[in-house]
Amino acid sequence: MVRAEPAAGVLYLVGTPIGNLGDLSPRSRQVLQNVDRIACEDTRRSGQMLAQLGIKARLLSFHQRNETSRIPQLLEIITNGESLAVISDAGLPGISDPGEELVAAALKTGHEVICIPGPCALITALVISGLPTRRFCFEGFLPVKQNQRRKRLQELANDPRTLIIYESPHRLVDLLEELESILGNRPLQVARELTKHHEQQIGPNVVTALAHFRINKPQGECTVVIGGASESKYLGLYPWNQVVLIETLKELIETGSSPSEAARILSKNTGMPRRQLYALLCN
DSSP, X not given: OOOOSSOTTEEEEEOBOSSOGGGOOHHHHHHHHHOSEEEESOHHHHHHHHHHXXXXXXXXXXXXXXXXXXXXHHHHHHHTTOOEEEOOSSBOTTSXXXXXXXXXXXXXXXXXXXEEOOOOHHHHHXXXXXXXXXXXXXXXXXXXXXHHHHHHHHHHTTOOSEEEEEEOGGXXXXXXXXXXXXTOSOBEEEEESTTSXXXXXXXXXXXXXXXXXXHXXXXXXXXXXXXXXXXXXXXXXXXXXXXXXXXXHHHHHHTTOOXXXXXXXXXXXXXXXXXXXXXXXXX
């Protein structure tokens, strides 16, 4: 027998679309339509999204700035027998968004917590990256301060797992520069606008992505997927094709390298002969 949802006195964590509204599951829609209250990061933004989906709800703000003071109020709501859903601006709440501490507090006080699975940017970006998915490390947003961020990357430099990082558009180029400096030219994919019409995956390595975003200003939050330490020794075997090589050479030239320098840089990063790469520019 299927349990009726939402149930009284239960905390629901509901995954919401990360771009395409069609990704909201029927179960998520049912819970959000019928739950007593919904806690969300931005009541205006979430209100607009829910209105587009035809869902009317009583909204409460729940974000990083009021998380500590709001948790007792949310616990009181479910203690009084109301059902409560928590959503983030996009994706699963609790993943680089408020929710983790509320779940811990709810479980500690004996309340039931149910997750309604939904879209998640880190998993979506990982599975389309072409990089190993069996073992991975999610770091979320790195520290804003440069010295702290570089220290964190140095700590991760020898980790053999695929690494996933969230980054804002205005810090993406800085991050890629630090990745090249600290981790080297690893296989990499930058995913942006996931599930939307203008979805992009930029790679296949750090140097290529850096050259691209130095020319094309990043827009929208990005999910960066990076090959683990064990991948770096196979960098010269990474599958290249002539079109990608020529595009990479042109991007390096556009960023200030001479044709000879571009061929030398790409040779170092791919393991291919410099003369063979330089010859591509003469064809």
